[in-house]
Amino acid sequence: MRAHPAGPRHGEVLTPHPVGAAPSDLIELDRKVWPLTASRVGDGIGGSVLTVGGRSVIELAEQYGTPLMVMDADDFHARCREFTQAFGSARDVHYAGKAFLCAGVVRWLADEGLSLDVCTGGELALALRAGFPAERIALHGSNKSLAELRQAVDAGVGEIVIDSFDEIGRLVGLVDELTEAGPHADQAAAAAGGNGRPRRGTPEHPIDVMVRVTVGVEAHTHEFIATAHEDQKFGFSLAAGDAAEAVRRVLACSGLRLVGLHSHIGSQIFDPSGFEVAAHRLVGLLADLTSAHSELADTVHTLDLGGGLGIAYVSSDDPPAVDAMADSLRAIVSRELQAAGLAVPRIAVEPGRAIVGPSMVTVYRVGTIKDVALDGGQVRRYVSVDGGMSDNIRTALYDADYTVTLASRGSQAPGMLSRVVGKHCESGDIVVRDCYLPADVAVGDLLAVAATGAYCYAMASNYNRMPRPAVVAVADGVDRTLLRRETDDDLMRLENW
Numbered sequence: 208m209r210a211h212p213a214g215p216r217h218g219e220v221l222t223p224h225p226v227g228a229a230p231s232d233l234i235e236l237d238r239k240v241w242p243l244t245a246s247r248v249g250d251g252i253g254g255s256v257l258t259v260g261g262r263s264v265i266e267l268a269e270q271y272g273t274p275l276m277v278m279d280a281d282d283f284h285a286r287c288r289e290f291t292q293a294f295g296s297a298r299d300v301h302y303a304g305k306a307f308l309c310a311g312v313v314r315w316l317a318d319e320g321l322s323l324d325v326c327t328g329g330e331l332a333l334a335l336r337a338g339f340p341a342e343r344i345a346l347h348g349s350n351k352s353l354a355e356l357r358q359a360v361d362a363g364v365g366e367i368v369i370d371s372f373d374e375i376g377r378l379v380g381l382v383d384e385l386t387e388a389g390p391h392a393d394q395a396a397a398a399a400g401g402n403g404r405p406r407r408g409t410p411e412h413p414i415d416v417m418v419r420v421t422v423g424v425e426a427h428t429h430e431f432i433a434t435a436h437e438d439q440k441f442g443f444s445l446a447a448g449d450a451a452e453a454v455r456r457v458l459a460c461s462g463l464r465l466v467g468l469h470s471h472i473g474s475q476i477f478d479p480s481g482f483e484v485a486a487h488r489l490v491g492l493l494a495d496l497t498s499a500h501s502e503l504a505d506t507v508h509t510l511d512l513g514g515g516l517g518i519a520y521v522s523s524d525d526p527p528a529v530d531a532m533a534d535s536l537r538a539i540v541s542r543e544l545q546a547a548g549l550a551v552p553r554i555a556v557e558p559g560r561a562i563v564g565p566s567m568v569t570v571y572r573v574g575t576i577k578d579v580a581l582d583g584g585q586v587r588r589y590v591s592v593d594g595g596m597s598d599n600i601r602t603a604l605y606d607a608d609y610t611v612t613l614a615s616r617g618s619q620a621p622g623m624l625s626r627v628v629g630k631h632c633e634s635g636d637i638v639v640r641d642c643y644l645p646a647d648v649a650v651g652d653l654l655a656v657a658a659t660g661a662y663c664y665a666m667a668s669n670y671n672r673m674p675r676p677a678v679v680a681v682a683d684g685v686d687r688t689l690l691r692r693e694t695d696d697d698l699m700r701l702e703n704w
């Protein structure tokens with residue numbers, strides 16, 4: 208993903224992506240980019256079909272149609288365990304549901320013992336209906352409605368991460384309402400689908416909250432997904448004193464209990480120093496707050512450092528290792544808090560992309576091919592596939608890079624500078640901006656794009672009345688539908704005929 212905040216202005220020349228020379232082997236799979244079980248089966252020209260989870264993408268495409276999102280279940284589980292091991296406790300690893308959520312994945316997360324972050328009532332409703340334990344859910348969001356806050360409290364979620372003064376006002380109003388409702392509140396909570404625990408919002412059973420702190424870190428990522436510098440919408444500014452004021456207001460409400468401080472610096476970040484600075488500033492704030500409000504020493508048990516760990520979309524991407532990152536964050540937090548004479552809280556993290564991103568590939572069928580002569584004599588091949596910005600908006604939105612391979616066969620043809628584009632009515636409908644594909648790529652071939660698990664299906668749309676693709680999980684040669692392909696009826700279900 209390049210630092211091109213809003214894309215080129217009209218007439219401005221966009222520098223080509225640094226694709227370099229064609230790789231000598233266009234069929235080889237870079238382990239860094241492709242999911243754990245991705246492999247090539249069969250030798251030579253005409254062989255070499257991509258398989259994931261022991262299933263050939265040709266068979267899967269025939270069975271489910273294309274575009275098709277194929278989730279390597281082993282890869283997903285392995286990444287959950289990698290985070291659990293690195294941070295020492297599954298409970299402190301909150302999968303960020305915004306990256307990709309469906310009932311099947313919710314159940315995998317529950318089985319792995321992970322916690323879950325949701326940021327809307329819709330994500331919360333899905334998690335609860337899929338049976339995820341409410342006490343392992345955290346509700347985020349920069350503009351939670353009163354209805355969403357009530358839904359979360361009724362369900363008995365583990366904690367609510369507060370993002371604004373308005374939200375504190377809403378929560379205080381909710382607490383007042385619950386206090387007035389008195390003993391009837393428990394019955395109301397049970398009727399609303401509560402989990403049997405006493406209804407929260409009283410001094411005896413307060414609502415556990417965290418305060419989201421804007422730590423002032425300029426994360427090295429695309430401007431659209433950096434979230435801890437001052438000039439953006441999320442959280443309470445540390446520098447301006449808003450975070451301390453938010454804590455003061457929380458403490459003034461006996462139905463709320465502050466259990467942690469939260470920071471999220473952005474997404475697709477490779478440089479660990481951003482997280483380290485965030486940890487350092489959060490620890491400093493916690494120390495200051497605790498000396499001003501000694502009761503916090505008893506209630507604040509967690510420093511949540513958010514998500515944002517980057518993944519490799521292309522071979523040149525070099526994300527930091529999860530265990531090294533965990534070690535360094537733990538060291539910073541314990542060193543600085545012990546120096547301040549404070550107990551070391553738990554460190555929580557909220558990975559979305561780093562768990563689900565690499566586990567999925569999208570399989571497309573080639574529909575048309577067009578060659579365009581570029582200035583300088585080069586030719587760019589436009590390879591049109593049967594999906595596009597409706598199943599992956601990230602290239603158009605963030606100028607994201609992806610890796611693509613010919614998936615339905617091998618080839619020994621030389622590399623041809625290509626651009627994989629979708630079938631939408633937009634010139635910006637690009638899936639892979641610059642890549643090399645074998646020069647003999649033909650209509651009907653299958654292409655696979657790697658690392659499409661995060662923020663592709665989650666941000667999919669029905670633009671041009673395109674149905675969203677199916678998502679199928681594969682493992683040990685067995686496939687299982689996670690989400691079926693949308694039908695024409697699905698596309699028309701909201702019509703008032």
Ligand SMILES: Cc1ncc(COP(=O)(O)O)c(C=O)c1O
Nearest residue numbers: 303471474514515557558559560
């Ligand atoms: C509060 C919060 N936590 C976690 C995440 C997950 O981020 P990522 O998918 O980059 O790990 C996000 C999204 O950026 C977020 O806003």
Ligand SMILES: N[C@@H](CCCC[NH3+])C(=O)O
Nearest residue numbers: 305432474475601661662
């Ligand atoms: N949607 C973004 C990430 C946003 C993360 C959510 N705060 C992406 O695809 O990279």
